Amino acid sequence: MPEALEQDYSQTQLHEVTKALSSGMFVHVRRMLAHMPPCDIAHLLESSPHKSRTVLWQLVDPDLQGETLEELAEDVRNGIIAQMDPALVAAATEEMDDDDFAEVLRSLPDTVYQEVLGSMDKTDQERATVVLSYEEETAGALMSTDTITIRPDVTLDVVLRYLRLKGELPEGTDELYVVDKENKFLGDVQLATLLTKSPSLTVREVMDNESEAIPMSMGESEVAQLFERHNWISAPVIDDNGQLLGRITIDDVVDVIREEAEHSMMSMAGLDDEEDTFAPVVKSTKRRSVWLGVNLVTAILAAFVAGFFESTLGILPILAVLNGIVPSMGGIAGSQTLTLVIRGIAVGHINDANQRWLIGKEIAIGMLNGMIWAVLIATVVALWQWDYKLGLVIAFAMFMNLFAAGCAGVTIPLVLKKLDIDPALAGGVILTTVTDVVGIFAFLGTATYFLLP
Amino acid sequence: MPEALEQDYSQTQLHEVTKALSSGMFVHVRRMLAHMPPCDIAHLLESSPHKSRTVLWQLVDPDLQGETLEELAEDVRNGIIAQMDPALVAAATEEMDDDDFAEVLRSLPDTVYQEVLGSMDKTDQERATVVLSYEEETAGALMSTDTITIRPDVTLDVVLRYLRLKGELPEGTDELYVVDKENKFLGDVQLATLLTKSPSLTVREVMDNESEAIPMSMGESEVAQLFERHNWISAPVIDDNGQLLGRITIDDVVDVIREEAEHSMMSMAGLDDEEDTFAPVVKSTKRRSVWLGVNLVTAILAAFVAGFFESTLGILPILAVLNGIVPSMGGIAGSQTLTLVIRGIAVGHINDANQRWLIGKEIAIGMLNGMIWAVLIATVVALWQWDYKLGLVIAFAMFMNLFAAGCAGVTIPLVLKKLDIDPALAGGVILTTVTDVVGIFAFLGTATYFLLP
Numbered sequence: 051m052p053e054a055l056e057q058d059y060s061q062t063q064l065h066e067v068t069k070a071l072s073s074g075m076f077v078h079v080r081r082m083l084a085h086m087p088p089c090d091i092a093h094l095l096e097s098s099p100h101k102s103r104t105v106l107w108q109l110v111d112p113d114l115q116g117e118t119l120e121e122l123a124e125d126v127r128n129g130i131i132a133q134m135d136p137a138l139v140a141a142a143t144e145e146m147d148d149d150d151f152a153e154v155l156r157s158l159p160d161t162v163y164q165e166v167l168g169s170m171d172k173t174d175q176e177r178a179t180v181v182l183s184y185e186e187e188t189a190g191a192l193m194s195t196d197t198i199t200i201r202p203d204v205t206l207d208v209v210l211r212y213l214r215l216k217g218e219l220p221e222g223t224d225e226l227y228v229v230d231k232e233n234k235f236l237g238d239v240q241l242a243t244l245l246t247k248s249p250s251l252t253v254r255e256v257m258d259n260e261s262e263a264i265p266m267s268m269g270e271s272e273v274a275q276l277f278e279r280h281n282w283i284s285a286p287v288i289d290d291n292g293q294l295l296g297r298i299t300i301d302d303v304v305d306v307i308r309e310e311a312e313h314s315m316m317s318m319a320g321l322d323d324e325e326d327t328f329a330p331v332v333k334s335t336k337r338r339s340v341w342l343g344v345n346l347v348t349a350i351l352a353a354f355v356a357g358f359f360e361s362t363l364g365i366l367p368i369l370a371v372l373n374g375i376v377p378s379m380g381g382i383a384g385s386q387t388l389t390l391v392i393r394g395i396a397v398g399h400i401n402d403a404n405q406r407w408l409i410g411k412e413i414a415i416g417m418l419n420g421m422i423w424a425v426l427i428a429t430v431v432a433l434w435q436w437d438y439k440l441g442l443v444i445a446f447a448m449f450m451n452l453f454a455a456g457c458a459g460v461t462i463p464l465v466l467k468k469l470d471i472d473p474a475l476a477g478g479v480i481l482t483t484v485t486d487v488v489g490i491f492a493f494l495g496t497a498t499y500f501l502l503p
Numbered sequence: 504m505p506e507a508l509e510q511d512y513s514q515t516q517l518h519e520v521t522k523a524l525s526s527g528m529f530v531h532v533r534r535m536l537a538h539m540p541p542c543d544i545a546h547l548l549e550s551s552p553h554k555s556r557t558v559l560w561q562l563v564d565p566d567l568q569g570e571t572l573e574e575l576a577e578d579v580r581n582g583i584i585a586q587m588d589p590a591l592v593a594a595a596t597e598e599m600d601d602d603d604f605a606e607v608l609r610s611l612p613d614t615v616y617q618e619v620l621g622s623m624d625k626t627d628q629e630r631a632t633v634v635l636s637y638e639e640e641t642a643g644a645l646m647s648t649d650t651i652t653i654r655p656d657v658t659l660d661v662v663l664r665y666l667r668l669k670g671e672l673p674e675g676t677d678e679l680y681v682v683d684k685e686n687k688f689l690g691d692v693q694l695a696t697l698l699t700k701s702p703s704l705t706v707r708e709v710m711d712n713e714s715e716a717i718p719m720s721m722g723e724s725e726v727a728q729l730f731e732r733h734n735w736i737s738a739p740v741i742d743d744n745g746q747l748l749g750r751i752t753i754d755d756v757v758d759v760i761r762e763e764a765e766h767s768m769m770s771m772a773g774l775d776d777e778e779d780t781f782a783p784v785v786k787s788t789k790r791r792s793v794w795l796g797v798n799l800v801t802a803i804l805a806a807f808v809a810g811f812f813e814s815t816l817g818i819l820p821i822l823a824v825l826n827g828i829v830p831s832m833g834g835i836a837g838s839q840t841l842t843l844v845i846r847g848i849a850v851g852h853i854n855d856a857n858q859r860w861l862i863g864k865e866i867a868i869g870m871l872n873g874m875i876w877a878v879l880i881a882t883v884v885a886l887w888q889w890d891y892k893l894g895l896v897i898a899f900a901m902f903m904n905l906f907a908a909g910c911a912g913v914t915i916p917l918v919l920k921k922l923d924i925d926p927a928l929a930g931g932v933i934l935t936t937v938t939d940v941v942g943i944f945a946f947l948g949t950a951t952y953f954l955l956p
Contacts, residue, residue, distance in 0.1 A: 097852045213698045217699050222734070245666045245698070277757075279542040307757060316842060319842035320839060321843060328857065328860070338868070341839065346828075350828065353827060356824045364817065368813060369823070370809065370816040371812075374806060382795055389768060390772075407781070415784055415787055
């Protein structure tokens with residue numbers, strides 16, 4: 051009987067395992083784990099604090115460890131591998147897809163890598179050399195080599211008999227690749243075509259020879275965009291001479307899409323996108339401190355700017371009370387623009403042709419925002435402090451800062467991208483620096499000029 | 504000849520079309536568009552400012568308009584449909600998949616919807632009623648009904664002849680579904696199985712009857728998590744009685760994954776995740792103003808808190824200079840925790856079992872962070888202002904605020920989730936309010952108590 055999934059199916063399971071684990075029922079946990087598919091074991095490990103993770107891993111059936119490692123998020127996997135015996139790592143990688151195999155090997159510290167390599171047999175050592183030869187984050191590193199190739203001049207009947215002889219197709223196969231004698235890629239034949247067309251036709255007659263192949267050096271985000279746009283399930287990868295090297299399947303692309311989308315969000319908070327939610331305290335603190343350090347410098351810089359106006363602040367302490375409002379609004383408006391542009395760059399919507407239009411648009415929004423919120427804050431402050439001059443000063447500062455926020459929000463990511471710096475990582479800090487400095491300067495500067503007795 | 508994709512293939516094309524468009528060569532543009540697949544036309548439209556978008560749309564071959572609409576992002580699609588004649592909308596939706604069909608119908612204003620429905624033939628009107636009956640953002644709304652079903656007691660040979668007779672399979676078909684006389688789902692047979700197993704076997708002998716079916720009411724994010732974890736290409740959808748309704752394919756799931764991942768990032772900046780990068784200025788300004796308004800209230804609240812200490816600020820203006828540092832650090836530390844927890848909730852890693860552990864961890868990080876940055880800022884301020892008492896005061900405030908940031912960063916999203924409020928949308932503002940108020944209160948309060956002469 052097929053089972054209908056309950057909404058919280060895996061949650062219940064997770065809860066049970068956790069309970070059994072905490073009451074020390076290890077045998078029970080081991081039995082439960084033996085009945086879970088590797089993807090669910092991986093999910094369970096990812097959802098566990100690092101201490102229970104170590105215990106859980108010991109209870110995973112060694113035959114499932116390889117597949118489970120494949121399914122794990124990078125950060126969690128590295129943590130587990132670091133505690134494993136090199137010989138066990140070598141054994142676990144044996145059944146892995148090429149792309150996961152390469153990823154695991156790349157994540158190993160040099161000394162461990164040598165030990166793991168030493169525990170492998172000759173074939174695996176050779177495979178390691180091949181998979182590591184492709185540059186990271188390219189189509190070559192994403193692909194696996196388990197493709198089925200056929201020649202253009204045979205009939206479908208021959209192909210059908212050949213497949214029946216094989217008895218099994220590699221997982222996720224939706225098409226066979228047609229190559230010539232030199233292994234040059236000519237086109238592909240969908241499984242659906244094999245099933246629906248007359249067996250007496252030749253491969254050449256039914257193959258799709260307009261089909262696009264991915265060059266091995268293409269970046270993984272471009273690969274992901276192509277898959278997404280064309281609704282591909284798999285795609286062939288070729289080298290510079292047009293020879294077929296392997297294929298990329300949608301499941302690996304889904305990981306890239308998820309990672310890319312999360313990357314922007316995580317980077318904007320100064321986090322690594324593979325950051326493990328359940329990492330130990332000290333490790334997490336260390337990782338996050340870089341970002342806090344950078345921000346401290348920004349904050350001190352802003353304080354330094356405010357320091358120019360110390361005497362003004364002493365005479366008019368109300369300025370100190372209101373001083374946070376303008377920078378805060380600038381930060382929000384700027385980060386809206388920044389986020390939109392970063393997303394636009396990530397999904398490939400922004401290019402040289404529309405860049406100028408976009409800059410114009412965001413600056414216009416900055417000015418419009420500036421006018422709206424200047425009028426509002428002027429009214430609030432004038433009524434609150436019963437001082438229309440103060441209202442005018444803060445209105446002017448607000449307009450200037452929202453205008454600056456629009457300009458900075460759109461140009462910073464575009465410039466960073468030109469310089470090949472990740473806009474999601476560096477953009478926020480630079481933006482905040484601009485909006486803080488402009489905001490403080492505009493407010494306290496104008497106030498010093500117009501309000502001092 | 505298959506063509507190897509260049510890195511910037513679509514970028515070049517885009518650039519050419521834009522150039523031709525701006526020089527008014529409409530005939531040329533129309534010809535170029537006629538040779539582009541709908542997915543590339545959609546990408547081009549999404550990457551164009553809204554004015555050129557309208558012109559471009561007029562130049563798209565009406566036969567391709569339906570498919571192009573299917574590929575477009577929601578916001579862009581709605582903009583285009585709003586300018587189309589209802590009869591043309593009805594014609595364009597005819598060839599759409601069920602899920603896109605429902606999405607387009609849902610996006611129409613009531614009056615236009617009635618007109619579009621009026622232009623449809625009877626069959627399409629009935630289809631509209633069916634697809635709209637599934638709740639939005641559920642498996643039912645994601646699925647399409649073009650499945651191929653077979654009976655368990657026939658031989659593969661019969662199935663093969665049946666498929667050959669059909670001549671074509673629905674796009675993205677990787678498995679056939681096995682149902683009984685009452686259309687109850689029994690299991691599935693992969694196309695690969697059909698190709699590799701002996702034709703004399705029956706469907707029952709080769710089918711996977713452990714295969715999981717998705718209930719139609721399951722939320723789309725759960726569906727996406729299942730696909731991602733199990734590396735599915737398609738999955739059957741059943742109703743409460745176990746009857747097969749349709750299937751969900753990976754391409755629609757990829758859209759959900761992309762949307763979900765982007766949703767968090769966009770929401771955190773107060774943006775709609777379907778926000779169109781190239782929307783007109785006024786529309787964008789209006790959309791973003793809600794968030795700026797909420798933030799203004801927060802900023803004024805913070806100013807109000809600072810207002811309690813106006814006389815202190817007048818006596819010690821250096822406090823005004825330094826007042827931004829502690830809230831700023833609290834905001835960053837808190838948003839790191841917040842982002843991590845929001846991501847953890849989104850990917851399903853956080854549950855009742857590990858929640859307490861996570862809270863403990865983030866509070867511990869908050870305290871550790873507090874100690875580190877308290878010592879650092881104390882040193883900087885003491886040396887800068889040559890005033891160790893001031894250093895101690897700001898150190899105390901820093902510790903308190905980073906501790907508060909850790910507590911707030913982890914509890915706010917968990918509580919919001921319990922209350923069924925989107926943590927990505929509301930979390931940031933609540934967090935900033937906490938870190939601003941605590942930061943200002945701790946710093947100016949302690950200073951008033953200890954430093955005033």
